[in-house]
Structure formats: C-alpha cells, structure tokens
Amino acid sequence: MKVEQISVFLENKPGTLEHATRILKENNINIRTLSLAETADFGILRLIVNDVEKTNKVLREAGFRVSKTVVVAVEVPDQPGGLHSIMEVLNRETINVEYLYAFVEKSGLNAVIIFRFDAPEKAIEVLLKHKFTVVPGSKLYEF
Amino acid sequence: MMYNDEFETLPREALKALQIKRLQQVLQRVCATVCFYKKSFAAAKISPDAIRSLEDLKKLPFTTREDLRNNYPFGLFAVPMSNIVRLHASSGTSGRSSVFSYTRRDLDTWTDLTARSLAAAGLTKNDMVHNAFGYGLLPGGLGLHYGIEKIGASVIPISDGNTKRQITILQDFGPTVLCATPSFALHLAEEGRAMGVDMQSLQLRVGIFGAELWSNATRDAIEDAFNIKALNIFGLSEMMGPGIAMECLEGRRGMHIYEDHFIVETIHPETGDVLPEGEEGELVFTSLTREAFPLVRYRSGEISRLIPEPCRCGRTHIRMERVLKRSDDMLTIRGINIFPAQVEAILKAIDGVEPDYQLIIDKVGALDAVELHVEVGEKFFGEAGGVKELQTIEKRIVKDMKDYLSISPRVKLVAPQTLKESGKKVIDRRTI
Numbered sequence: 001m002k003v004e005q006i007s008v009f010l011e012n013k014p015g016t017l018e019h020a021t022r023i024l025k026e027n028n029i030n031i032r033t034l035s036l037a038e039t040a041d042f043g044i045l046r047l048i049v050n051d052v053e054k055t056n057k058v059l060r061e062a063g064f065r066v067s068k069t070v071v072v073a074v075e076v077p078d079q080p081g082g083l084h085s086i087m088e089v090l091n092r093e094t095i096n097v098e099y100l101y102a103f104v105e106k107s108g109l110n111a112v113i114i115f116r117f118d119a120p121e122k123a124i125e126v127l128l129k130h131k132f133t134v135v136p137g138s139k140l141y142e143f
Numbered sequence: 144m145m146y147n148d149e150f151e152t153l154p155r156e157a158l159k160a161l162q163i164k165r166l167q168q169v170l171q172r173v174c175a176t177v178c179f180y181k182k183s184f185a186a187a188k189i190s191p192d193a194i195r196s197l198e199d200l201k202k203l204p205f206t207t208r209e210d211l212r213n214n215y216p217f218g219l220f221a222v223p224m225s226n227i228v229r230l231h232a233s234s235g236t237s238g239r240s241s242v243f244s245y246t247r248r249d250l251d252t253w254t255d256l257t258a259r260s261l262a263a264a265g266l267t268k269n270d271m272v273h274n275a276f277g278y279g280l281l282p283g284g285l286g287l288h289y290g291i292e293k294i295g296a297s298v299i300p301i302s303d304g305n306t307k308r309q310i311t312i313l314q315d316f317g318p319t320v321l322c323a324t325p326s327f328a329l330h331l332a333e334e335g336r337a338m339g340v341d342m343q344s345l346q347l348r349v350g351i352f353g354a355e356l357w358s359n360a361t362r363d364a365i366e367d368a369f370n371i372k373a374l375n376i377f378g379l380s381e382m383m384g385p386g387i388a389m390e391c392l393e394g395r396r397g398m399h400i401y402e403d404h405f406i407v408e409t410i411h412p413e414t415g416d417v418l419p420e421g422e423e424g425e426l427v428f429t430s431l432t433r434e435a436f437p438l439v440r441y442r443s444g445e446i447s448r449l450i451p452e453p454c455r456c457g458r459t460h461i462r463m464e465r466v467l468k469r470s471d472d473m474l475t476i477r478g479i480n481i482f483p484a485q486v487e488a489i490l491k492a493i494d495g496v497e498p499d500y501q502l503i504i505d506k507v508g509a510l511d512a513v514e515l516h517v518e519v520g521e522k523f524f525g526e527a528g529g530v531k532e533l534q535t536i537e538k539r540i541v542k543d544m545k546d547y548l549s550i551s552p553r554v555k556l557v558a559p560q561t562l563k564e565s566g567k568k569v570i571d572r573r574t575i
Contacts, residue, residue, distance in 0.1 A: 007528035009519050011558040037530050041537070041555045044530055063560055065519045067528030098529070116529075 001124050003073045003137040004052045005114070009065035010036075010043040020045060020064065027058045032143055033114065035101035046101070048073075048114060050141050071116050072123055073140050075133040078104055078111040086113065086132060093126045095119070105143065112140070144392075146262035146294070147255065150403045151458045158459060162406055163197055165431035170194055170203075173437055176221045179214055180439065200406065201417045205427065206441045208471075211241040211381065220244050222435050231282040233380055234548045235485045236492070243282065243380055244435040250289070252432055253383050256401055257290025260389035263399070263456075264349050264374045266320060268295030273313060273347075275323035275331075276354065277478065278302040281549075282384030283354055287322055290386065296320070303327060303478070310335045317346035324478035325357040325365060325373075329509030332368035343370040349392075351376050353385060354478040356467055356575045375465055380480075381441055382428050388463055394454040397462030404432045407461065408440070409449055412470035423448045425470045426463065444471040467575065474569065476504060476511045481548050483568050486515070489543045495523030495536045499562045502552075505572040515540065515552035518559050 010016045017036075024031065024047075032048040049055045052068065059066045076082035083102070090097060098116040105112060112135060117123040127134050145151050153161065170191035173180040184190065187204045194200065211219065215238050220227065222244075229245040245253065266272070272291045278284035284302055291298040299318055301309055309331060312318075321328060328350060335342040347369050352362075353376035365373045377398045378385030387405060388398035400407050409424040410417055418424045426445050430437045446469055450462040474481050483502065490496050497518040504513050517540060519533065537554045544550050 007524075009524055009528075009533075009556070009558060011556070011561070016558070039530060039534065042533065042557075044528070044533075063558065065521065065524040065559055067525045069528045098531070 001072070001128075001134045001136050002070045002120055003048065003114070003135070003140050005069045005071045005116075006047040006049060006052060006055050006059070007067045007069045008045040008047070008059055010045055012038075012040070012042050017043075017045065019062070020059065023058055023062045023064075024049075024055065027054060029055050029058070032140060033101065033103040033112070035099070035114075037099065048140060052137075052141070069116065070120050071114050072120050072127070073135040073137075074113050074115065074127060075105075075110050075135050076113065078109060082111055083113060086127070089126065089130045089132075090123070095123050095126055112143075144262050144265055144267075145458070146259040151259065151399075151460065153403065153459055155459055158402055159197060161403055162431060163195075165403075166197070166200065166406065166429065167191065167194060169429075169431055169433075169437050170439065173221055173439060177219055177437075179210065179219055183210075197406070200408065200429070200440070203440050205415065206438050208241070208381075208442070208444070212239060215240070216242040217244070219438070220435055221433075221437055222246055227435050231285075231380065231384065232280050234281070234479055234481055234550075236488050236547050239482075239485050239488050241381065243384075246434040249383075249434050249436070252404065253286060253386060254289040254293050256383070256404065257287050257386035258293040259290075259401065260376055260386045261287075261290050261294050261296070261320075261351070263389045263391040263458075264320070264351050265392045266291075266294050266296055266349075270294075270296040270320050271299065271316065271318040271346075272296050272320040272322060273299050273301055273309070273316075273318035275301050275303055275309060275321065275327055276385070281479065282380050283378070283478065286378065286384035286386060287351075306331060306334045307338070310338060310340055313342075313345050313347070314340060319346050319348050321347050321350040321369065321371070323350070323352060324355045325352045325361050326355060326477060326506075326509050326511060328352060328365050328373075329361070329368065332365070333508050342368055345369065347371045349374065351389075353377060355475050356469075357465070358467065358575045359465075361575065377463065377466070379428060379441075379443055379445075381436075381438060381443070382430055383433065387428070391454065391456040391458060393456035394462070397450045397454075397464050399454065399456075399458045399460040399462050402460045405430055407449065407463070409447075410442075412446070420449050420451045420461070442470075444469045444473055446470055472569065474502070474504065474571065476513055476550055479549050481550060485548060486544070489547055490517060490540070493536065493539055493543065495520045495532075496540065497521075497559070501562050501565065501568060501570065503570045503572070506574075511573065513550055513552040514555060515544065516555050516557045516562060518562055519556050521559065 030050040276283035377388035388400040406429040412425040501516040
C-alpha cells in the first residue's frame with residue numbers, strides 16, 4: 001500500500017531546479033505531483049512520478065543525489081473537511097506527520113494527500129481501520 | 144625600554160658564544176632523553192659532539208610539524224611528567240594536534256621573555272593591560288598574562304569574545320594597553336563605533352598584536368581606529384608561545400628575536416638549504432633553554448626575512464620582518480591555526496558526508512568568516528533523503544569544527560562532484 005517518492009537534493013544555486021526538470025523532460029517522465037522543501041542552504045524536491053526506477057536512474061546519472069522515500073497516499077472527497085477527517089484520526093492515534101502535500105484528481109471529485117510518516121506501516125494500519133482509501137503506488141503512478 | 148639590559152644588548156660575539164654553549168648542552172640533553180632525536184641524529188650519522196660551531200648546526204636534521212604529530216601526545220617531552228607543570232596544545236583531533244609542555248623553569252623563562260616584549264612596547268607597572276588573547280589550551284593569553292604581572296602592570300584577563308562587554312571594560316576601566324589579534328582589535332573598533340563609543344578617546348596608548356598575518360596597512364588602520372601605537376609580537380607555540388620576538392617602540396621595524404634563547408636560521412622552503420642572513424625564506428628555530436620541550440631546527444612554516452643591521456634601540460638581537468606568508472597550507476582564522484587536513488579528519492569521522500570539501504575564508508567586517516562546503520554523501524542521502532537528517536548533519540559538522548578546532552563555520556551542503564571540479568580545498572579571499 002506504500003508509495004515511493006523520489007527525493008532529490010538540490011544545492012541552493014541558480015539553475016539547479018531547471019537542470020532537474022530538464023532531465024525529467026528529456027527522459028519523458030511525467031510528474032504526478034511534487035513539493036519542494038527549502039532551507040537557507042539547500043532544497044529537497046519531492047516527486048511522485050510515473051516511473052520511479054527510471055527517474056531514480058536518470059537523475060543519478062546526471063549527478064544528483066537521489067533517494068527513494070516511502071510515503072502514503074490517501075484519497076478523500078474534495079470538499080471542506082476532507083483533510084481534517086484524516087488529521088482527526090491521526091491525532092487521536094498519535095501518528096506523527098513529517099510533511100504532506102496534495103493534489104486533486106483529474107475527475108475533480110477526490111483529492112489525494114501524500115503523507116510522510118515516521119512509521120508508515122502503523123499509519124496505514126490506522127488509516128485502513130478507519131476506512132480511509134489508501135492508494136497503492138501502482139495505481140498512483142498511473143493516475 | 145629594556146627589561147634585561149645585559150642579555151638584550153649582549154655584543155654579537157658574546158651572544159654567539161652563549162648560543163653555541165647552550166646549543167651543545169641542549170643537543171646532549173635531547174639525544175639522551177628524547178627517543179626521536181636519538182634516532183634522527185643516528186639516522187643522519189651525526190653526534191652532538193660533532194657540533195662545534197654555529198656553522199655546524201646545518202648538519203642536523205630538521206624537526207617538522209609532522210614529527211610533532213607522529214609523536215603525539217608526549218613523545219617529544221625531554222623530562223618526566225613529574226617535572227612538568229603546564230601543558231598547552233594546538234587545535235585538532237587526536238593525533239592531529241601538537242602538545243607543548245613546560246617545567247617550572249620554562250615558565251619562568253617564558254614569563255621573562257614576555258616581560259621583555261612588553262617592556263619593548265614601553266610598558267611599566269603604571270600600565271593597565273586589556274589582554275584579549277584567548278586564555279586556555281592555546282598558549283596566547285596565559286603566556287602574556289604572566290609577563291604583564293611580572294612587569295607589575297595590572298592585567299585584565301578578558302580573553303577573546305564577548306565584544307560588547309570588552310568595549311564596556313575599555314571605557315570603564317581605562318586600560319592603557321590592548322593585546323589582541325589584529326582582526327579582533329579592528330572588530331572591537333567597529334563594534335565600539337557602532338555602539339556610539341569614541342574609540343579614539345579611550346585611555347589606550349599602545350597595542351600589542353600578533354598571532355595572525357597582518358600588513359602595515361592593517362597596522363595603520365588599527366593605529367588610526369584607537370589612536371595608539373601598534374606593535375607586532377611574534378610567537379610560536381612549538382617554541383614556547385608568544386614572546387619569541389618583539390618589535391621595539393624605538394625601531395618599529397622588524398621584531399627582535401631573543402637569540403639568547405633561540406637560534407634562528409633562514410632556509411629555502413623547498414630545498415632546505417640555509418640561506419644567507421637577509422634573504423627571504425622559511426624561518427627555522429632551535430630552542431636553547433627549553434627543558435620540557437626543546438626542539439632542534441624546527442621548521443616554522445613562516446616566510447620572512449632577517450634584518451641583520453643594528454637597531455637604533457640598542458638591542459643586539461637580530462630582527463625578523465613581519466610574516467606575510469607561509470610555506471605550508473596552514474590557515475590562521477581569528478588567531479587560531481588550522482590545517483586543511485584537520486578539517487578532512489573531522490569530516491571523515493562524520494557519517495553521511497564525503498571527504499570532498501571546500502573552505503572559503505573571507506572577512507565579514509574585520510573578522511574572519513569561514514564557509515565550509517561539504518558534499519552530501521550517497522549512502523547517507525540514499526537512506527534518509529529528508530530535510531531533518533541533512534540539518535542534523537550540518538549541525539554535527541558545525542559542532543565538531545567548534546569542538547576540535549574552535550572554528551565556527553557556516554556549513555553549506557552541496558551536490559556531489561561539484562567540489563572535485565574546482566579542485567581547490569581552500570579559497571582564501573582575505574587580504575592581509
């Protein structure tokens with residue numbers, strides 16, 4: 001039920017992000033969703049892509065530091081309170097969220113929230129117990 | 144003004160006779176008590192008895208910083224620990240720093256020599272001295288401290304740091320003498336002005352500066368900032384600490400080397416050949432009177448030139464020009480000496496970084512600022528890949544640099560392979 005996210009270390013200097021996106025374009029990689037974490041000195045680009053292995057390979061070959069990070073995707077109706085319904089449960093079960101980002105599905109009916117947890121296994125168990133839709137990687141990459 | 148007229152004005156012939164007598168004694172002693180010297184003299188097939196004149200000195204092998212490290216921590220001590228009353232050490236991780244030891248008599252000698260240096264700057268018991276050299280394991284602060292007390296002047300052992308407090312004390316106590324690194328002195332002046340203090344109207348009249356490379360332009364800037372006379376002091380931790388040589392108020396050109404306690408030679412840094420007096424080269428020192436830690440022909444790495452002409456102050460001891468460069472890759476950052484290899488050793492011990500690094504040194508205001516660029520390790524990023532983990536690494540590097548080298552760099556993590564391309568481990572943008 002887990003999803004693999006590609007994390008790319010970006011040095012804080014002009015042109016780094018452009019270099020990364022160019023590599024993705026040249027290799028015909030489609031980004032499903034992304035987020036960029038930044039600090040004063042560096043950034044980390046987080047990508048959900050259609051082809052995890054290929055992305056990993058081509059970015060490495062281009063000289064980037066890349067890692068595959070386990071995240072969890074949860075589908076909720078795209079309406080007020082959607083995200084909150086998840087947070088309520090996580091809070092009650094004391095599941096810690098490291099970071100999250102989201103996108104709206106093409107149909108426009110549902111939103112998908114990508115979570116990074118300290119303990120993804122436990123989080124999935126809790127989410128399933130509370131009848132949330134956890135989207136497996138295989139499905140998410142093909143969205 | 145002289146602290147020890149007799150020895151400071153000893154005629155050159157008498158001085159040389161004293162040097163050879165003391166040299167022969169120290170050579171016999173190190174050969175008998177320091178395993179390293181016994182071996183290195185044997186390897187060079189030379190016995191102390193063969194050294195009959197100062198000319199013969201060049202037959203002896205050099206002692207290098209590498210030798211000091213190889214004998215870390217106590218291998219070069221010439222007396223048992225029971226006779227040692229003080230230890231000092233340079234910065235660095237285990238095996239990469241050097242340890243210096245002193246007997247009671249060594250401390251007395253050191254105190255006398257720093258007292259000489261202070262007297263050369265015109266100090267008397269009526270002075271109050273703001274001593275902003277660092278107190279601690281490095282020998283700067285404490286070395287001068289005892290000389291100041293010996294002169295009978297009042298010492299404020301303020302050490303380095305705490306700039307605002309220092310400015311308050313300069314105003315409230317009214318010291319007449321400032322001892323500091325040149326960059327810290329300029330920093331005090333800048334900060335003082337920023338606090339609205341008229342730094343030219345303090346009670347200060349003279350300053351003693353050293354432990355960094357500094358130019359005449361910097362001297363002019365300091366003299367102007369505080370409205371004082373600025374004098375240059377020379378020290379080598381390996382020889383003793385501050386007080387190996389000192390500029391006199393009368394001459395203000397070049398520092399008199401205390402030749403009754405040290406022999407100085409100039410060598411070609413690459414060939415090791417002894418150069419004629421007055422030519423520029425690396426200075427090599429031999430300690431004549433040290434009991435605990437005598438070094439024979441120690442290569443200081445300092446590039447300078449001896450001034451054989453007599454000085455108008457009346458001292459007969461030879462002078463050395465101010466040191467403006469070095470023969471090795473040693474860096475002095477805020478008065479602390481470090482080597483790139485020490486940085487490398489620190490990084491190697493930290494999981495998650497590659498040993499490829501770049502030190503970028505520049506001035507921010509008057510003070511040295513260091514940026515340390517480090518490549519993110521493959522294994523580390525592959526496993527973690529998060530902001531939190533990378534920031535933990537950054538903090539660890541900053542802390543270890545501070546703990547081992549007393550340097551607080553700004554750490555910047557960079558992409559792989561970027562540093563190899565430039566090929567430079569150190570970029571020093573400072574002008575001295």
